[in-house]
Amino acid sequence: MSKSVARLKSMKKVADKIDHSSKLRTNIPAGMAAAGPPLGPMLGQRNINIAAFCKDFNEKTANIKQGIPLPTRVKVNPDRSYHLEIHQPPASYFLKQAAGVSRGAMTPVKEVAGKITLKHLYEIAVIKSQDPTMDWKPLKEICVMLLGTARTCGIEVVRDLDAKEYGEFLEERKKIVEEQKKQLQEKREAKMLRTA
Template sequence: MAEQVVEILVTGGKATAGPPLGPAIGPLGVNIMQVVQMINTKTKDYEGMSVPVKVIVETTKRTFEVEVGIPPASALIKKELGLESGSQEPKHKVAGNITMEKIVKIAKMKQDAMLAYTLKSAAKEVIGTCVSVGVNVEGKTPKEAQKAVDAGEFDSYFN
């Protein structure tokens, strides 16, 4: 029972048999097009975002399964705001403004993959990502927003 695991980042709904997927999976003896179709089906909800995908190939039986991870928080923030990219100068230029409601939504999606124990802590991690994307939270800089979360200003979102 030899098992090979291939981990890659693909664009949601747009995986192809070309690199990086084809060269990694081709030698393992499974039908690449079936793998691509399954990946595209499972990642269509994340269209346009980079999505971590794990392809587990059972080489002796020539079977496979696909596990789809959750896109990075930065990609989810940009999707929620409809941004192509974040700010080129995150600390100087603001790319957008996100609501705490959307922060909590992203935190709930990512919570299992985070080190945070509570939703409030997970939300603070997402707010921290807003720094590098160049996005303000409820009109405040991310650092101010984190202080506001600590002060209990947004507690209604975490109950």
């Protein structure tokens, strides 16, 4: 009888050590963590001190340009303390910055939103290799992953890029983007009229 009680107690100790908390995975703009939605409720659900977290995050990202989206992982401990892990900005952010565009293509297969060189791709891969999730991946594999992300965004990867020609391309692209925005707005308004 006492052996089974001892076994149950030891099993309970093991069960108490199991961590059932889930990691919070979200993108937070650098230096702009605030207690309001959507971040506040996510932190509140996990019993994290929201004001302390926001202050901590904003201090850790003070050296980064404000507003850059940063993938953030937060592991909550049973005592309400947390481990904060901040990654490099998403690959799509770097690709759009290198291409000089603010948004990707609406139909990536049919249209080109921007262009970057292989050198841009390599430099982005070097930056992304610093992420904890990428530290075991070879640089070639990260470059292949970035090629896929670029294709999804409608960004073409080329060997060489002429600055003058690309400037003209971007001017033409602005007109296309404005037309697309206008079409989307018209669709939204038409949908609102149907539902009203």
